[in-house]
Amino acid sequence: MANSNSRRAFITKTAMAASLAPLATFGTTYTNKIDDQPKLSAPSSIKITDVQCGIIGGSLFVKIHSDQGIYGCGEGVDAIRGAESLALGFGRRLRGQSPFNVHKIFEDIRRGGHFGGGQSGMYVAVLSAIETALWDLSGKALDLPVYQLLGGKFRDKVRVYCDTALYRVRFPKPEDFAKAGQEAIKNWGFNALKFDLDYAGDPDKYDRYNWTASPGEISRMYDQLAAVRQAVGPKIDLCVDMHGRYDHVTAQAIAKKVEPLNLTWLEEPIPAENFDAFKTLTEETNTPIAAGENVYLGYGFKQLLDNGVDVVMPDLQKCGGLGEGQRIANLANLYYVPFSPHMVASFLGAMACAHVCASVPNFHLMEWQSYFHTDEMYKKIVIFDEGDWVKDSFVTVSNKPGIGVDLNIEAMREYKRGNAPFFEENN
Numbered sequence: 001m002a003n004s005n006s007r008r009a010f011i012t013k014t015a016m017a018a019s020l021a022p023l024a025t026f027g028t029t030y031t032n033k034i035d036d037q038p039k040l041s042a043p044s045s046i047k048i049t050d051v052q053c054g055i056i057g058g059s060l061f062v063k064i065h066s067d068q069g070i071y072g073c074g075e076g077v078d079a080i081r082g083a084e085s086l087a088l089g090f091g092r093r094l095r096g097q098s099p100f101n102v103h104k105i106f107e108d109i110r111r112g113g114h115f116g117g118g119q120s121g122m123y124v125a126v127l128s129a130i131e132t133a134l135w136d137l138s139g140k141a142l143d144l145p146v147y148q149l150l151g152g153k154f155r156d157k158v159r160v161y162c163d164t165a166l167y168r169v170r171f172p173k174p175e176d177f178a179k180a181g182q183e184a185i186k187n188w189g190f191n192a193l194k195f196d197l198d199y200a201g202d203p204d205k206y207d208r209y210n211w212t213a214s215p216g217e218i219s220r221m222y223d224q225l226a227a228v229r230q231a232v233g234p235k236i237d238l239c240v241d242m243h244g245r246y247d248h249v250t251a252q253a254i255a256k257k258v259e260p261l262n263l264t265w266l267e268e269p270i271p272a273e274n275f276d277a278f279k280t281l282t283e284e285t286n287t288p289i290a291a292g293e294n295v296y297l298g299y300g301f302k303q304l305l306d307n308g309v310d311v312v313m314p315d316l317q318k319c320g321g322l323g324e325g326q327r328i329a330n331l332a333n334l335y336y337v338p339f340s341p342h343m344v345a346s347f348l349g350a351m352a353c354a355h356v357c358a359s360v361p362n363f364h365l366m367e368w369q370s371y372f373h374t375d376e377m378y379k380k381i382v383i384f385d386e387g388d389w390v391k392d393s394f395v396t397v398s399n400k401p402g403i404g405v406d407l408n409i410e411a412m413r414e415y416k417r418g419n420a421p422f423f424e425e426n427n
């Protein structure tokens with residue numbers, strides 16, 4: 001009993017000492033303790049030495065160098081002038097750090113802005129590029145593909161839908177829709193397609209600012225979709241985008257009218273800014289409603305999911321990167337909602353996204369761009385030696401270390417903008 005009392009007293013004193021001591025030095029003691037944790041494994045000594053970047057088109061590409069001669073590549077989209085400056089600033093903070101602490105670096109940057117995590121937009125798009133490059137570098141250092149670092153894969157191949165890019169055609173007619181659908185199937189082997197319904201030049205449009213579609217516009221939209229459904233048959237997935245350019249009245253009208261056409265989804269018939277508005281819309285129609293290409297971080301997707309959106313479509317090159325993309329997918333999975341990422345990047349970004357799609361149970365479809373088949377630039381700026389990029393509507397996830405796609409910096413120079421920094425040493 002005496003021993004027990006002594007032991008209890010010792011434990012009590014020790015517990016009090018343990019509880020009080022850190023309080024006096026909170027902010028350094030704990031942090032030092034965490035930093036002192038051994039991070040064993042042979043390549044743990046690898047350190048980041050430099051981050052370089054360049055913009056081509058709407059993409060910011062970054063390359064993270066290390067002291068072991070290995071580098072990682074990443075891509076962010078919707079990049080505008082100024083993204084380079086953000087990327088180089090983030091990069092200077094990474095020097096000397098281990099690239100393996102991807103989540104920690106992500107949080108350090110995410111919370112490192114003025115509002116301790118409140119930023120979205122360009123800030124998170126650039127963070128997405130950096131985060132992706134960290135996965136690529138880590139995979140190369142560990143000799144593992146990124147999907148393995150993300151916890152393994154549910155599937156070897158990721159099914160994609162082809163954006164038919166009819167937005168490049170002036171006022172496409174129903175027969176143009178039918179032809180584009182048939183050609184994407186016949187020429188490139190796709191079994192899932194996407195078409196845009198919003199058309200700023202529609203002569204039946206009320207005016208430039210009114211978000212209500214006229215009866216003429218609604219008829220035009222229906223006729224276009226009916227023509228392509230009839231041309232491609234009932235087994236092809238048909239996804240439809242309205243780019244958030246209409247109001248709730250129009251969204252209700254078109255979602256109800258196209259129900260017989262059995263769409264895979266109707267994408268953002270209303271803007272994805274007032275998340276509450278999706279609640280009534282999704283309750284009013286059997287047409288699945290998709291949203292999320294302009295939503296950032298898991299916090300934004302939680303609100304979309306809480307309001308009943310049927311399909312989430314984060315853009316992994318701007319919503320926060322691969323880790324955040326996986327977290328969004330897993331969050332959606334708790335709501336039994338499919339994960340169908342938006343993708344407007346190069347093949348580097350497409351393959352990076354495919355690793356995440358392989359790693360989550362609720363993956364449904366990933367976006368694929370017809371420019372991969374029609375624009376030589378996309379072939380020239382990357383290096384990939386594993387055969388077809390896409391076959392029969394599937395992208396095979398690379399088993400090479402990292403993402404499995406490299407950047408061809410020399411080829412990229414031909415397409416760079418102005419005098420902005422382009423993969424120069426970051427001093």
Ligand SMILES: [Mg+2]
Binds near residue numbers: 243
């Ligand atoms: Mg869209």
